[in-house]
Amino acid sequence: xxxxxxxxxxxxxxxxxxxxxxxxxxxxxxxxxxxxxxxxxxxxxxxxxxxxxxxxxxxxxxxxxxx
Amino acid sequence: xxxxxxxxxxxxxxxxxxxxxxxxxxxxxxxxxxxxxxxxxxxxxxxxxxxxxxxxxxxxxxxxxxxxxxxxxxxxxxxxxxxxxxxxxxxxxxxxxxxxxxxxxxxxxxxxxxxxxxxxxxxxxxxxxxxxxxxxxxxxxxxxxxxxxxxxxxxxxxxxxxxxxxxxxxxxxxxxxxxxxxxxxxxxxxxxxxxxxxxxxxxxxxxxxxxxxxxxxxxxxxxxxxxxxxxxxxxxxxxxxxxxxxxxxxxxxxxxxxxxxxxxxxxxxxxxxxxxxxxxxxxxxxxxxxxxxxxxxxxxxxxxxxxxxxxxxxxxxxxxxxxxxxxxxxxxxxxxxxxxxxxxxxxx
Numbered sequence: 001x002x003x004x005x006x007x008x009x010x011x012x013x014x015x016x017x018x019x020x021x022x023x024x025x026x027x028x029x030x031x032x033x034x035x036x037x038x039x040x041x042x043x044x045x046x047x048x049x050x051x052x053x054x055x056x057x058x059x060x061x062x063x064x065x066x067x
Numbered sequence: 068x069x070x071x072x073x074x075x076x077x078x079x080x081x082x083x084x085x086x087x088x089x090x091x092x093x094x095x096x097x098x099x100x101x102x103x104x105x106x107x108x109x110x111x112x113x114x115x116x117x118x119x120x121x122x123x124x125x126x127x128x129x130x131x132x133x134x135x136x137x138x139x140x141x142x143x144x145x146x147x148x149x150x151x152x153x154x155x156x157x158x159x160x161x162x163x164x165x166x167x168x169x170x171x172x173x174x175x176x177x178x179x180x181x182x183x184x185x186x187x188x189x190x191x192x193x194x195x196x197x198x199x200x201x202x203x204x205x206x207x208x209x210x211x212x213x214x215x216x217x218x219x220x221x222x223x224x225x226x227x228x229x230x231x232x233x234x235x236x237x238x239x240x241x242x243x244x245x246x247x248x249x250x251x252x253x254x255x256x257x258x259x260x261x262x263x264x265x266x267x268x269x270x271x272x273x274x275x276x277x278x279x280x281x282x283x284x285x286x287x288x289x290x291x292x293x294x295x296x297x298x299x300x301x302x303x304x305x306x307x308x309x310x311x312x313x314x315x316x317x318x319x320x321x322x323x324x325x326x327x328x329x330x331x332x333x334x335x336x337x338x339x340x341x342x343x344x345x346x347x348x349x350x351x352x353x354x355x356x357x358x359x360x361x362x363x364x365x366x367x368x369x370x371x372x373x374x375x376x377x378x379x380x381x382x383x384x385x386x387x388x389x390x391x392x393x394x395x396x397x398x399x400x401x402x403x404x405x406x407x408x409x410x411x412x413x414x415x
Contacts, residue, residue: 020324021325042344
């Protein structure tokens, strides 16, 4: 799943989390392939492009909750 | 700012103790008197040992109360309404933590509480005590009635959905799992340790009185139905409300995130807790012990229109004393978070 910036300069360094819709700041110095955690839903997001900032949900390990 | 002089009526219970814990360290408050008929003349730390060295206050009889700026009423239900005239003479502002003035409709009160209200003409003088719903009214209020703990968690969990008309009005099911402190500090056979420890006790599968508050606050002029059950579990503080609602439209989780973010994004004491990994992915009452937070999470059933909303609070804090202090702050135009910023403990 990909998320792209809507448009415009103001939002240039933000991207929308594809899972929860939060507008997340792209930290300065971010490189392609870096993982960024969404501050709202905690999903790990992989940066796939910088201009415009685009991310996809990073693969997550299935966790066993002992159930 | 000159300190606001408050007194607590009925301060020997768990809610009174929690109020004392908060107000003793509130920078804008001076506690004038704390009443208890059973412990008159005793230090308050005799009953609330966590307050040793925090105060030298002693309990007084309510007959000895002096005028003050605000009274917190922590009396058993069906008590405030019978003494309200005297309390009004003692203070121009009152926060009642009992159920006496929560409902606006006296017929509903009689239906749920099984007797006529002693002062039905006063019901509309009280603002219902959930700040997130009634903040503006509280800023102008003289009388506030704090909400029930189960009702608080349920209402806050469902409010954004009902306000926006997103759920089927008659199919909501709420199951609350509650700790033992909800029952207060009066003992009975059921609270005896060998009986109470380890229980999963369905103590109110139907007809819980807090249902009336939930209906009142979520109806928005429509006829709704909420099916509420409560189960006592082996926990001292805290409650978890698991609410099952059925969406009218095919909303996706991202849409629901937006609805909750729009409703609560700026709220200081509400957190949306819904994560895909980690141990605490959804609200967990034990992490909220001693805090004024209400944590809310949700999960949409992929195979139906059911949405499960999960909310958690500390029943003595956001469900009672914390909520009351938050309301107090609003009444006196103090930063709403004052005295309530404890973030909780981990591990606990």
